[in-house]
Amino acid sequence: MRLTVLSGPSGVGKGTVVAEVRRRHPEVWVSVSCTTRAPRPGETNGVEYHFVDVEEFTLMVKKGELLEHAMFAGHAYGTPRAPLEARLAEGVPCLLEIELQGARQVRAGIPDARFVFLAPPSWQELVRRLTGRGTESPEVIERRLDRARTELAAESEFDAVVVNDDVTRAAARLVALMDTD
Numbered sequence: 813m814r815l816t817v818l819s820g821p822s823g824v825g826k827g828t829v830v831a832e833v834r835r836r837h838p839e840v841w842v843s844v845s846c847t848t849r850a851p852r853p854g855e856t857n858g859v860e861y862h863f864v865d866v867e868e869f870t871l872m873v874k875k876g877e878l879l880e881h882a883m884f885a886g887h888a889y890g891t892p893r894a895p896l897e898a899r900l901a902e903g904v905p906c907l908l909e910i911e912l913q914g915a916r917q918v919r920a921g922i923p924d925a926r927f928v929f930l931a932p933p934s935w936q937e938l939v940r941r942l943t944g945r946g947t948e949s950p951e952v953i954e955r956r957l958d959r960a961r962t963e964l965a966a967e968s969e970f971d972a973v974v975v976n977d978d979v980t981r982a983a984a985r986l987v988a989l990m991d992t993d
């Protein structure tokens with residue numbers, strides 16, 4: 813199975829590590845999720861996410877178009893099923909970057925995928941990264957940190973843990989765990 817699922821608490825550096833994997837391994841296909849959250853400055857529809865409204869998202873769920881979906885800090889997120897299934901059928905190595913509830917749903921449906929947890933070097937460093945990113949209000953940061961406690965407690969559910977102490981090293985460890993050859 814050439815599917816790898818990367819999870820980990822908000823702000824740990826999942827997006828940063830995935831960007832490094834793409835830079836070094838263009839053969840890896842990274843799923844573009846749908847979300848109802850608003851784009852951050854610099855985010856483009858269809859690149860970081862497909863930005864949709866709640867009605868569109870609900871319709872996609874109803875039509876079975878999402879492989880998994882979950883609510884996170886007040887917004888819906890989900891993985892479009894068709895593009896992922898097409899890449900997997902072609903034998904392309906695929907990567908999903910999703911939160912814990914979604915990872916659990918994927919594990920239930922595709923148990924032979926590889927599940928990797930990206931962990932912070934420390935709680936203090938996680939808070940520093942999430943705050944330092946400067947993209948969320950203090951209230952949203954609190955919600956995400958609350959959720960991070962639950963995510964960190966689930967680390968043992970994953971097949972492997974990669975500590976994101978250094979982006980290049982973490983990306984190399986992730987690639988070593990993926991079926992990319």
Ligand SMILES: Nc1ncnc2c1ncn2[C@@H]1O[C@H](COP(=O)(O)OP(=O)(O)OP(=O)(O)O)[C@@H](O)[C@H]1O
Pocket residue numbers: 820821822823824825826827828829941942944945976977978979
């Ligand atoms: N190894 C690292 N060392 C120092 N800073 C890092 C490292 N990895 C990521 N960062 C920084 O941490 C912040 C959060 O990273 P990123 O947005 O990639 O996290 P994320 O896990 O994708 O978050 P979210 O789940 O909220 O989208 C960014 O400012 C990023 O530059």
Ligand SMILES: Nc1nc2c(ncn2[C@@H]2O[C@H](COP(=O)(O)O)[C@@H](O)[C@H]2O)c(=O)[nH]1
Pocket residue numbers: 820821822826845846849880881882884889890891892909910911912913914915
């Ligand atoms: N279950 C899913 N979680 C997803 C998906 N796409 C992204 N995510 C996760 O949501 C949070 C918040 O993301 P952000 O971009 O608003 O910071 C983070 O943990 C992502 O990994 C998805 O399709 N399904």
